[in-house]
Amino acid sequence: MAGIRLHEISFTYEGAREPTLLPISLDINDGEAFSLLGASGAGKTTLLNLLSGILRPTKGRVFFDDVDVTELPGRDRHLAQVFQFPVLYQSMSVAQNLAFPLTTRGASLSRADILERVSTIARELEIESILKRSANAISLFEKQLVAIGRALVRPDVSLVLLDEPLTAVEPSIKWRLRQTLKRVQEELGVTMIYVTHDQTEALTFAERVSVLADGQILQTGTPQAVYQNPAHQFVGHFLGSPGMNFLPLDVFPRSLQRTFAMDGDPDVIGFRPESAQLTAPSAQLLVGMVDSQRILGTAQGRVVSMYGLRCGNAQVFVRSPASFACGDEVGIALNHPVGFREALRVGGDGPG
Amino acid sequence: MAQDKAQDNRAWLGVLPVMLIVAFSGVIPLMTVVNYSVQDILDFNTRFFVGFEWYRETLTDPRFIDAFLRQLGFSAAVLAIEIPLGIVIARGMPTQGLRASLLLVLLATPLLIPWNVVGTIWQIYARSDIGLLGVTLNEMGFAFNYTAEPLHAWLTLLAMDIWHWTSLVALLVFAGLTSVPAACYQAAELDGASKWQVFRHVELPRLKGVLVIAVLLRLMDSFMIYTEPFVLTGGGPGNTTTFLSQYLATMAVGQFDLGPAAAFSVIYFLFILLFSWLFYTSVMRSEEDS
Numbered sequence: 182m183a184g185i186r187l188h189e190i191s192f193t194y195e196g197a198r199e200p201t202l203l204p205i206s207l208d209i210n211d212g213e214a215f216s217l218l219g220a221s222g223a224g225k226t227t228l229l230n231l232l233s234g235i236l237r238p239t240k241g242r243v244f245f246d247d248v249d250v251t252e253l254p255g256r257d258r259h260l261a262q263v264f265q266f267p268v269l270y271q272s273m274s275v276a277q278n279l280a281f282p283l284t285t286r287g288a289s290l291s292r293a294d295i296l297e298r299v300s301t302i303a304r305e306l307e308i309e310s311i312l313k314r315s316a317n318a319i320s321l322f323e324k325q326l327v328a329i330g331r332a333l334v335r336p337d338v339s340l341v342l343l344d345e346p347l348t349a350v351e352p353s354i355k356w357r358l359r360q361t362l363k364r365v366q367e368e369l370g371v372t373m374i375y376v377t378h379d380q381t382e383a384l385t386f387a388e389r390v391s392v393l394a395d396g397q398i399l400q401t402g403t404p405q406a407v408y409q410n411p412a413h414q415f416v417g418h419f420l421g422s423p424g425m426n427f428l429p430l431d432v433f434p435r436s437l438q439r440t441f442a443m444d445g446d447p448d449v450i451g452f453r454p455e456s457a458q459l460t461a462p463s464a465q466l467l468v469g470m471v472d473s474q475r476i477l478g479t480a481q482g483r484v485v486s487m488y489g490l491r492c493g494n495a496q497v498f499v500r501s502p503a504s505f506a507c508g509d510e511v512g513i514a515l516n517h518p519v520g521f522r523e524a525l526r527v528g529g530d531g532p533g
Numbered sequence: 534m535a536q537d538k539a540q541d542n543r544a545w546l547g548v549l550p551v552m553l554i555v556a557f558s559g560v561i562p563l564m565t566v567v568n569y570s571v572q573d574i575l576d577f578n579t580r581f582f583v584g585f586e587w588y589r590e591t592l593t594d595p596r597f598i599d600a601f602l603r604q605l606g607f608s609a610a611v612l613a614i615e616i617p618l619g620i621v622i623a624r625g626m627p628t629q630g631l632r633a634s635l636l637l638v639l640l641a642t643p644l645l646i647p648w649n650v651v652g653t654i655w656q657i658y659a660r661s662d663i664g665l666l667g668v669t670l671n672e673m674g675f676a677f678n679y680t681a682e683p684l685h686a687w688l689t690l691l692a693m694d695i696w697h698w699t700s701l702v703a704l705l706v707f708a709g710l711t712s713v714p715a716a717c718y719q720a721a722e723l724d725g726a727s728k729w730q731v732f733r734h735v736e737l738p739r740l741k742g743v744l745v746i747a748v749l750l751r752l753m754d755s756f757m758i759y760t761e762p763f764v765l766t767g768g769g770p771g772n773t774t775t776f777l778s779q780y781l782a783t784m785a786v787g788q789f790d791l792g793p794a795a796a797f798s799v800i801y802f803l804f805i806l807l808f809s810w811l812f813y814t815s816v817m818r819s820e821e822d823s
Contacts (some may be wrong), residue, residue: 282725
């Protein structure tokens with residue numbers, strides 16, 4: 182097991198003009214379930230390859246447990262990886278697949294130790310019944326479980342990288358694999374880095390999440406913190422469905438603008454669709470006009486709708502059990518507004 | 534019900550042209566050979582039915598047995614060298630860029646040369662009086678003479694076949710290797726697999742399909758080899774490089790022994806079929822077992 186430390190690592194592909202990763206520093210604790218979340222092209226895979234030793238950082242150092250592994254090849258870093266599609270040795274049985282990493286590079290484990298280790302992992306992943314089957318003859322779900330098992334089987338594995346491991350799995354059993362992963366991570370206490378573009382996967386798996394965009398880490402924190410208090414507009418926009426609403430300061434009434442100004446002088450105010458209430462309009466409230474309504478379902482006996490509202494030139498979404506019709510003017514009371522500085526915009530809608 | 538049947542019959546009309554073409558170009562010529570093989574043909578009008586006489590005679594003919602054993606030896610040597618060599622070449626090839634393209638063109642070149650030209654190239658190349666290879670070897674102190682020494686003739690033939698056909702194996706394996714996902718190599722690297730283990734457990738299982746094709750093609754082709762040894766050694770010295778096809782051609786075209794030659798052809802054909810079938814089913818069975 183190991184803590185991982187990335188110190189100011191950056192990476193530029195050979196011949197590329199722009200760096201793929203800007204200098205990144207990151208600490209991941211020993212035994213932590215960590216997640217790297219970002220859209221495709223954000224630099225997730227590059228960062229993963231830097232960790233697994235396929236790529237060497239252009240600048241910066243990588244430390245595993247305070248040992249500088251920057252120049253070490255992947256095989257000497259004591260890590261394992263689970264890929265998007267299950268990678269198995271197809272001519273071997275499931276048990277042989279699980280045992281394989283224990284038999285390479287003159288590993289000193291005895292036969293009995295190997296069998297013991299394989300059966301421990303098989304028990305953990307509940308795949309004991311398929312151990313004797315050919316790796317070719319099992320379902321995709323089972324294959325990915327075996328691939329995870331192979332990643333975990335080495336007792337000296339310090340880090341398991343998971344590269345969108347649920348991509349190939351049917352949606353209906355994704356949650357099962359996710360729960361298995363989470364449980365195994367907790368029980369074995371292995372450091373895991375889970376790379377995904379799927380916010381649900383990242384936020385449910387990880388103790389801490391890093392959100393990546395344009396080769397930078399925008400924010401690192403607990404899922405709760407990243408969701409509730411995004412440090413950048415992109416993070417607020419990227420997480421949640423729909424994402425956070427953003428409004429320029431000047432659509433708010435004067436009294437509110439003064440309150441916001443005391444908290445860091447923001448240019449833009451963001452709030453989540455579920456952290457606002459719709460009431461009668463008043464001079465102390467943000468005011469908007471309802472221009473769409475979509476019924477989401479019922480909660481505690483009341484119909485909950487997602488309202489689209491027009492505030493000045495911007496559109497916002499608010500989830501509310503209140504009942505309004507299109508064209509109604511309503512007051513929007515914000516429970517948890519978050520202020521942003523315009524200069525910190527990153528992602529699709531900024532100048533990069 | 535009756536309607537269904539009428540439709541079925543019309544469908545036969547649809548495949549009739551194909552059946553006619555196949556019969557005209559394949560079945561009837563083959564059956565003609567089978568027909569010849571059970572007759573003693575003296576001239577166009579005089580022929581006798583002799584049953585399996587020619588088959589019995591061919592299978593007990595020491596010259597046939599010798600040619601057959603030579604053929605087996607040649608095919609075995611060709612496969613034993615070309616398949617591993619092709620794999621080694623394919624694994625060593627760059628996968629991208631100008632160098633990869635140039636190498637592919639270079640590899641494909643021998644495959645584009647007609648058989649008799651290949652024979653002629655090597656016939657001259659290996660000559661001990663004027664050939665580059667022959668003269669060089671002699672200058673280096675080896676008394677190389679493929680027209681007199683059976684071993685030299687064999688080595689020259691093998692070298693020629695390897696020169697001509699290893700590319701085919703290499704190209705097939707190269708195509709097979711490009712279908713191995715990068716993640717598989719990466720996983721093996723992180724698992725600490727040795728180079729041999731990567732080949733054995735990552736590449737070989739995924740090359741199985743193309744290797745079956747490569748072995749079958751090289752087996753059948755080498756078993757039927759005719760033009761190149763005909764041009765290079767003419768079957769000599771003595772009969773030491775006379776393979777089945779050449780013996781057959783001598784019989785059928787040279788001596789016009791149509792009956793025995795036809796029996797020979799049928800046996801020859803059945804052997805190729807048998808070897809290919811044995812190889813294919815054994816590979817496919819091992820697939821099911823694993």
